[in-house]
Amino acid sequence: MNTNYIKFGVAIISTLTLASCGGGDQKAQQQGPPPATPVTTYTVAAQPVTTVDTYPGVVVALNEVELRAQVGGYVTAIFVKDGQKVTKGQKLYEIDRTKYQAAYNAAKADVAVAKANRDKTKKDADRYTKLAEQDAVAKQRVDYALTDLANAESQVAAAQASLSSAASDLQRSVIVSPLNGTIGISQIRLGAFASPGTTILNTVSTNDPMAVDIAINQAEISRFIALQKDASSAKDSVFTVQLQDGSIYNGQGKIIAIDRAVDPATGTIKVRISYPNPKGVLFAGMTVNLKALNKAANDQLVIPYKAVAEQLGEFNVYVVGDSAKATPRIVKLGKQFDQNVVISDGLKQGDVIVVEGVQNVRPGAVVKAASAEEANGQQPAAAAPAKK
Template sequence: MLSKGWFKIICIFTLVSTTTLIFFGCGAKQQKPAAGAQVKAMAAIQQDTPLIFEYAGEVKGTNEVAVQSRVSGSVVDKYIHGGEQVSAGQALYRIDGGNYISALNQAKATLAQSQAQLSNAQQDLSRYTQLINSDAISDQTYTNQQQTVAAYQAVVEANVAQVNKAQKDYDDTIVRAPIDGRLDVNDVATGVYATAGSTTLVTLGTVNPVYVQFSISENEYLKFNKIFNGNFIGKEVTLTLSDGSDYPITGKIAQVDRSMGNGTSTGTLTVKALFNNPDTLLMPGMFARVKLTGETVKDAILVPQRAVQQLLNKSFVMIVGDDGKSVSRVVTLGPKVGSYYIIQDGINPGDNVVVEGLTKLREGVPLNVTTVTADQLGLSLTSGDNTSADAGTDNNADSDSSGSGQNQ
């Protein structure tokens, strides 16, 4: 028969053993292999794809004029407010005309005096004509009178010119708008002294239509020259504003510069597209993205930009293998088109490309795949993909051609 001491030892040993079995049993259950990595994937797309080239552009007025007075003097009246829309010929300012009205009156008086002298000389010549017919005066006297009339006639003509000039100077004390357009807000105030041909009273510019100016690289120029058979003029372009909205009116290329760089070393060609601007939404100085459609790539294979990872100058795409595990593919990137890259090599049409869940995802990992569509991801062929991939690497590879343009 066991003593009480031994009985206590046996009980403690049994309790410890049972607790250990329970603990390790629970641990074994917790270390059960986890399900596959949670990812989202979509099928690579194959379709004919137009290349859309995008450029940074600046809105410019089609006509801009610095309004200056043709006569000097103090501004005594102002008929407009900065920012107004005005019409050609509309009065903007009035210059003090005191000196100019005096000069006009003086010129008119001088003209009247010379006209009176001419009239008297003409009357004498008429009388001399009768006298010479009767041999009452000499030929020399008659000739002298003819010359006197001619001299007075020349004086009258000169004085008429002086009156016209004085009248124009007086009329020019009213400064008028040379074109239809909108005034700048930086206009001068009443009391400012305006120097003729020097002082800018206000700047006036046309706001409908407007130009959007952008630059293309030499390589892009050569490419477009082939695509458009050497004629850029009239090609349609679209515009995306700085807030990401699309301008609703399509523009057309209206001007192409005559030389690369136009005297600078940038090696770019300046192009202007003309846009109607009936609601004056586009204002000179605004920046926007100009989109120009180029060639169409036949049967292009497209994958979302967010699916592309880069490491050591190589580009990778993770796909879902036939066995449900992740497979890494090295790919050759083509141009960007909206939210996608054109893949030149490494992906086949229909391959399931991982687009979300790329963080720390390695090759050969079992995947738990949720299939998604381009619409669900908000992808588009016309606008870029603003959602960064979660790959932990730089996946914004830039495969654009050299120059200012970017395929979108």
Template sequence: MKNTYYYCIAALALLSVSACKSKSQKQGAAMPPTPVNVIEAKKSDALYYDSYQGTVAALNNVELRSQVSGFITDIFFKEGTVVKKGTPLYEIDRRKYEAAYQQAKANLVSARANLNKAQKDIDRYNMLLKNDAVARQTVDQASATYETAKSQVDVAKAGVESAATDLSYATIKAPFTGRIGISQVKLGAQVSAGTTLLNTISSENPVGFDVVINEQDINRFYKLQKSYTDTTFRLQLPDGSNFGESGQIFAIDRGVNDQTGAIKVRVQFPNPSDQLKDGMSGVLKVLNDDSGDRVQIPYKAVTEQMGEFFVFLSKDTIAKQVKVKLGPRIQSNVVIMEGIKPGQKIITEGFQRLRDGGKITLGKPAGASQGQGAGGDKGGAQGK
């Protein structure tokens, strides 16, 4: 019995030692704090833009067509150059139009001569009528002849004006100052009135830039039409560079397309160096309404999970994961619209293996140079 008691005591001692050893091993296996780098979230001026694809449009663009028929006898311009308003561009064979003009003038001279004769006849018959030396019927006929002669003069004048107009149309002139394109006809080509395209001329300074916006943005653009600054409208060129001039709204279309729910807006830009060409594509940058003094943090501090974005905050020795709403990327930073306040400590490196509530310590994280956030080396989140 006594031996049994000793055996029980020994067994309990062994169990106690084993439990203490197991507890000691568990404590030794606990994860050490994760070294991290942190920065303080700060507010700074953030100007960012919404993007709209569009095309350059000349404010004045005209297709040149002849108003009379004939053969091209002269071309006076160099293709692709700027021509001034009223400059002769093409000439159509003038001979028959000059002949028609001369004939019309001759007809006018003849009509005026007939009117002069009719005037003298009516004056003479009226004098004879006072002396009762001529029949009333003869006077009436002379009056009718006089009125007919007057109308023939009017017809002849109209003929002269019509012939002069046709003759002027034989020389096609620039309707405004602009750049003319490549000629669609050559010397000796036959053209038909109103149908044959000769060329196209476009104004160049200023120019418009056309974009299509959603009807939900109409009120925003109406406000921008009344109030804008030099930073409100910017233009990005096809090669990715920024156009050096700022724009302003030229016109908002009269109505919304009932099929697409969209409306066209034209923004006007100065074009002193003729850098913008009619039909050129580009991106209109419109200053976002949320621009201003905003919290910004390095984009590499952001992680993405299931389409949502998170940041780790440093709370003494504890990492706390918070959900954030991102604004646009500004170089290596990103604007934080919601979720972070100025002065909070943001973990920028070493958070790759962190969990919410994990222990941290300040220090150089292992492999920090390779760590990447949600953006990495790729494009970042877009703004509104």
């Protein structure tokens, strides 16, 4: 009796199990394939590309001179204030002139003595020469007189050379500005001793125009040579300077020099770009960012950067193929600019890629065109009610 109840229970459970399985299959068949993933797409196309390359730069003065004492002595006068504008030939410093004035006066007196001696020997030589013509004096005496005259002429020349040297030392005891510009903060004070050739008194530099020095990779040399030859590069604002506060300096720069050699240690070469500086905004030694426009020679493939996904160090995009299926494809990126990026390999013109909704796409998934809001899982904005 108990055995019959057990068999009947097993039969009922089996029937219910089969019924439930059959119902699951029917439900799965009724649901069908998963719905298409909403995305926005972009058709890959070639276009002109202009990117911006940024280089760290240093502002330098085109003309800068260190003022050094050329004669030794104590500083007896300073004629300018620190940071003052100066003009070429303006007196800046004075070294004690006492001994240099004395040396000049002594040399001047020596010249006068040498000339007087020369004049005397010349008269003697002329007199003996005339007497020799009349056979009134021995010829040897004439030779002695001419020799004395030659020696006197040499003494005059030597005295004049000493006078010139003394005059030069006297002149150098007053240091003047070698150019129009701005003088820096004095490195020596009144009464200090200045050694010739070693003591730096100050520095004078021009402040308009100024220049920015940058280091470029040797692979870019040909490009910068072309920009140097292109007279329109300054008008097109190819080079702009960004100051440390983030502001852009208002001035048109042009390449004035490319260094003679590449630094073998870094593989870079120095380029100097000149800028007008009428308002004195640029100061020597400032660090800036120089931004250079880089226009590609040929059109390049460009896509929105948001379409790119990175995984394990590789970049890929989803390409929409036949039957609207999205397939991942590895790409190589070029330069990024604005919100776009250049594709150097992996795509071709005409390919359709997923832009918005990439995070929801799986390999092989069917996608459909939708608004950006729908692709990102947001509700589309409601339409404004019509005005009555």
